[in-house]
Amino acid sequence: MRNRRSLIKSKEKHSTNRITVSTLYDDVNENVERLMKELGHSSDLVVRVIESPHQKTLRAAVIHLDGLADDSIINENIVDPLIQWLKENDQVLTSTEIEEQISHIFTVSQLTVIENWQEFVSAVLTGDTAVLLNGSPKAFIASTKKMQSRAITEPSSQTVIRGPKDSFTENLRTNTSLIRARIQNPNVRLESMKVGKVTQTDVGIMYIRGIADESILQEVKERLKGIDIDGVLESNYIEEFIQDDGMTIFPLLLNTERPDAVVGNLLEGRIAIIIQGTPFVLIAPAVSIVGALILGQAAVEAGFVSAAVVIIVAVSAISSFTLPNTSIVNVTRGFRFIFIMISAFIGLYGILLTTLCIWLHMSSLRSFGVPYFAPFAPFRLKEQKDGFFRFPLPSLLKKSSNK
Numbered sequence: 001m002r003n004r005r006s007l008i009k010s011k012e013k014h015s016t017n018r019i020t021v022s023t024l025y026d027d028v029n030e031n032v033e034r035l036m037k038e039l040g041h042s043s044d045l046v047v048r049v050i051e052s053p054h055q056k057t058l059r060a061a062v063i064h065l066d067g068l069a070d071d072s073i074i075n076e077n078i079v080d081p082l083i084q085w086l087k088e089n090d091q092v093l094t095s096t097e098i099e100e101q102i103s104h105i106f107t108v109s110q111l112t113v114i115e116n117w118q119e120f121v122s123a124v125l126t127g128d129t130a131v132l133l134n135g136s137p138k139a140f141i142a143s144t145k146k147m148q149s150r151a152i153t154e155p156s157s158q159t160v161i162r163g164p165k166d167s168f169t170e171n172l173r174t175n176t177s178l179i180r181a182r183i184q185n186p187n188v189r190l191e192s193m194k195v196g197k198v199t200q201t202d203v204g205i206m207y208i209r210g211i212a213d214e215s216i217l218q219e220v221k222e223r224l225k226g227i228d229i230d231g232v233l234e235s236n237y238i239e240e241f242i243q244d245d246g247m248t249i250f251p252l253l254l255n256t257e258r259p260d261a262v263v264g265n266l267l268e269g270r271i272a273i274i275i276q277g278t279p280f281v282l283i284a285p286a287v288s289i290v291g292a293l294i295l296g297q298a299a300v301e302a303g304f305v306s307a308a309v310v311i312i313v314a315v316s317a318i319s320s321f322t323l324p325n326t327s328i329v330n331v332t333r334g335f336r337f338i339f340i341m342i343s344a345f346i347g348l349y350g351i352l353l354t355t356l357c358i359w360l361h362m363s364s365l366r367s368f369g370v371p372y373f374a375p376f377a378p379f380r381l382k383e384q385k386d387g388f389f390r391f392p393l394p395s396l397l398k399k400s401s402n403k
Helices: 002-007 010-018 030-040 071-087 095-102 117-125 171-181 213-223 235-242 259-267 290-302 306-322 326-345 348-363 394-399
Strands: 045-051 061-065 111-114 129-131 139-142 188-195 199-209 254-256 273-276 279-286
Touching: 002 259, 030 045, 030 117, 030 129, 030 290, 030 306, 045 071, 061 071, 071 129, 071 139, 095 129, 111 117, 117 129, 117 139, 171 188, 171 199, 171 273, 188 213, 188 348, 199 213, 199 259, 213 235, 213 273, 235 273, 235 279, 254 259, 259 273, 259 279
Parallel strands: none
Antiparallel strands: 045 061, 061 129, 111 139, 129 139, 188 199, 199 273, 254 279, 273 279
């Protein structure tokens, strides 16, 4: 909690450190000096200047951060081809002619050209390699990211007996690939943005076009853009900023580390929010029948009927397996003690009164405008096939023509 508070700063403090938008210089040395000064002459900033043996004014600077960029890609696909080209080309070329030929020299998967200084700095800080040419105010950005990530393992908090055994990692690209491997459809969309003034954390919004609700999708984008915080270190930072009601203890967004769970929610029209640096993906909106499960387990665990303590404990243990999501389990544990205290003073009447109050509170909750108890309140007959009772899978897959 202390780390989160330390990341939230006042707007006045940021106004003094705000960098104005500007373009690059056409001199390599000036751009390098400016970058080194802006990064505080960081020791992991690697700058290699390469000069032409035939044209002294023709110089290029290859810039990257050690540890974030792949050295083998830089040497084999950028530096070596550039040195070879400078040796073989003995003609005097203008900066425009060099810019036209440079795209054919580098053999990288992705090469972009930018002129904005902030985009240039951001590319270097994220692991890409920038190539600057003397006489040109442009930067050639080559994709050379080498993100360190742990191997894909089994889920640690949401295990299943039968089903896929893989889970998300802390790498955003790995997580999106796990989802795309399961939905090989061109309608799967991924939109990216950066959240956090200082950390500039990559956040991905994944959905299926034609299935996801466009109004909810726009609401998700607007809330993410409105987040005002210095850094995002975990998905809970995002969750607290975009949820409808920050005072309720009920989870208004689901979180999961299972790719199959995310795919299932995407197919139902929900939206996945993937954050770099955490294996937990947020699902919006989070509407389900968790209210009945929470109240049912909390009531039996309260043990207000003393003659059936053994039965109640057994039923409580079994019912706990119906709550695979950790956020829901935590809420249930809290209500267990609330019901125990209420029943101790008022008895069964207190249990019923507390249950009614909780139901009223949950009925007023919204998740991105969607009622928390949907499709039960308001009641939607066409969506009851997997509500209280689960119909056979072929029946669930039949979509009405007017949907």
